[in-house]
Amino acid sequence: MKQLFLTSSFAEVADKVEDAAGDSLKGRTVAFIATANLPEESDWYVRDARKAFADLGCRIDELEISTADQDTIRKSLEEDELIYLSGGNTFFLLQELQKTGAGEQIKDQVNRGKLYIGESAGSVVTGPDIAYLEAMDPRSAAPDLASTEGLNLVDFHPLPHYTEEPFAETNYKIIEQYRDSLPIVAITNSQVIRVCDRCLSIL
Numbered sequence: 648m649k650q651l652f653l654t655s656s657f658a659e660v661a662d663k664v665e666d667a668a669g670d671s672l673k674g675r676t677v678a679f680i681a682t683a684n685l686p687e688e689s690d691w692y693v694r695d696a697r698k699a700f701a702d703l704g705c706r707i708d709e710l711e712i713s714t715a716d717q718d719t720i721r722k723s724l725e726e727d728e729l730i731y732l733s734g735g736n737t738f739f740l741l742q743e744l745q746k747t748g749a750g751e752q753i754k755d756q757v758n759r760g761k762l763y764i765g766e767s768a769g770s771v772v773t774g775p776d777i778a779y780l781e782a783m784d785p786r787s788a789a790p791d792l793a794s795t796e797g798l799n800l801v802d803f804h805p806l807p808h809y810t811e812e813p814f815a816e817t818n819y820k821i822i823e824q825y826r827d828s829l830p831i832v833a834i835t836n837s838q839v840i841r842v843c844d845r846c847l848s849i850l
Contacts (some may be wrong), residue, residue: 649844651743651763652802653770655807657731657838661703664850667841668762671685673704678727680710682743683735683768685709686788693733696766705729712749729762732769734807737777740768745793754798763800767807770840773800779825780806783817801842802830809833 652667654660660717665672676699680691700707710723724730729755732740744750750772757763763773768784778795786792806815806821818833825831832847834840839850 649757649759649800649842650760651757651765651773651840651842653765653773653801653805653834653840653842655767655770655809655811655834655838656695656734657764657766658692658699659836660839661696661699663839664764665703667770667839667850671704672700672729674706675704675728676706676708676726677729677731677764678710678723678750679707679731679733680712680769681733681735682712683733683737683740683757685713686736687737692766693735696731696733700731710749713743717748720747720749721752724749724756729764730756731764732766732772734767734769736788737768737771737780737784737785738792738795741772741777741795741797742774742789742792744798746791750798754800757800765805770805770807772797774804775799775802776804779804779821779829779831782821782824783814786791801847803847804829804831805840806831806833807836809835809838811836
């Protein structure tokens with residue numbers, strides 16, 4: 648069963664993840680991928696997410712896909728029980744997922760039933776394409792990006808930080824621009840998109 652827990656701010660909704668997973672996460676190991684944050688000036692949300700997982704009793708396996716070798720990436724994604732992708736620059740994240748092959752490996756694990764937890768950029772890359780997010784994230788951070796095609800784990804386009812500053816105006820522009828052409832699902836920082844196979848719910 649495909650399971651995704653897509654968020655804008657994981658630390659703010661971490662208390663909902665066990666209900667979504669249907670079980671305690673205590674003792675489980677999470678492949679913690681903070682690659683999207685590398686081009687950013689701040690990492691407070693990565694630190695908050697790390698603490699939230701620790702508070703849930705998870706073991707954290709730091710996996711920096713932009714520098715890890717292929718064996719390390721494969722082993723972590725196969726053996727760790729959860730997969731988490733942080734916020735940051737969506738275009739840079741997708742670039743590194745493509746360059747390393749980690750994107751295809753993540754898709755394989757999620758399609759086998761492994762729980763995927765995305766935060767902001769980590770949520771956006773699960774959709775069919777990320778080009779709609781150019782108004783929010785500078786594409787210049789990913790000069791080697793071959794394609795804006797996402798992981799296609801969901802058939803809609805997640806839009807994080809809906810109504811939240813400093814993204815409120817940008818989100819409004821994105822929705823206005825694409826409302827007639829893309830199935831956008833927008834969430835605030837306190838909401839979650841839960842996907843179980845083909846069923847979608849907002850928590």
